[in-house]
Amino acid sequence: MLSKKTKYAIKALVALARNDSNQPMLIADIAKNEQLPKKFLEAILLELKHNGFVSSKKGAGGGYYMLKSAEEISLSAIIRIVDGPIAMLPCVSLNFYERCEECKDEVTCGIRDVAKEVRDATLKILLETSIADIIKRENDLEIHSKVN
Numbered sequence: 001m002l003s004k005k006t007k008y009a010i011k012a013l014v015a016l017a018r019n020d021s022n023q024p025m026l027i028a029d030i031a032k033n034e035q036l037p038k039k040f041l042e043a044i045l046l047e048l049k050h051n052g053f054v055s056s057k058k059g060a061g062g063g064y065y066m067l068k069s070a071e072e073i074s075l076s077a078i079i080r081i082v083d084g085p086i087a088m089l090p091c092v093s094l095n096f097y098e099r100c101e102e103c104k105d106e107v108t109c110g111i112r113d114v115a116k117e118v119r120d121a122t123l124k125i126l127l128e129t130s131i132a133d134i135i136k137r138e139n140d141l142e143i144h145s146k147v148n
Contacts, residue, residue: 006082008036009044010075013131014138016054017070024056024063044082051081070135076126086117086126094123 011034019025031038045064048054053073056082079086080095090098091106092115098136103109 002079003083005044006079008034008041009048009078009082010131010134011036012041012045012064012065013048013053013070013073013078014134016066017131017135019065022065024061024065026063034113043076053081070132071130073131074127075131075134076123077119079126086123087115089115091117092116094119099135105108135148 006011012030015030015034016025027038027042030036030045031041045054045056049056049064053066053068054064055067056062076086085093085096087096088091089100089112090096091100091103091109091112099106100109100112103112
């Protein structure tokens with residue numbers, strides 16, 4: 001399950017990527033437009049900044065702006081930065097592996113085998129889906145909803 005923090009990070013990146021003016025956006029404007037709590041958004045944007053996705057400019061005309069293109073930022077990267085592991089179990093995590101305490105034998109563990117399949121399928125989708133893809137989906141869904 002995605003945490004609120006991850007959903008807010010994705011929404012903030014989408015807002016910044018949709019910014020046609022390419023000018024820095026104020027946190028207050030992003031928070032208002034996306035209906036996100038400002039204080040929480042500040043912490044999220046700072047984390048995204050420390051990880052090289054966005055940067056900020058101080059003073060008049062300041063705010064946050066994208067450092068990477070929307071096509072370069074995968075959902076898997078955002079989830080890992082904000083929430084950590086994508087895998088359901090630590091013993092199948094690619095970046096945050098830990099052996100399960102109660103596991104007798106990882107090689108013959110059926111739960112681990114299923115969790116690995118889920119991880120692989122989920123990871124494939126998350127790696128192949130970028131912020132640009134989210135924007136395209138939102139645009140397509142908006143068009144589709146007007147047709148129906």
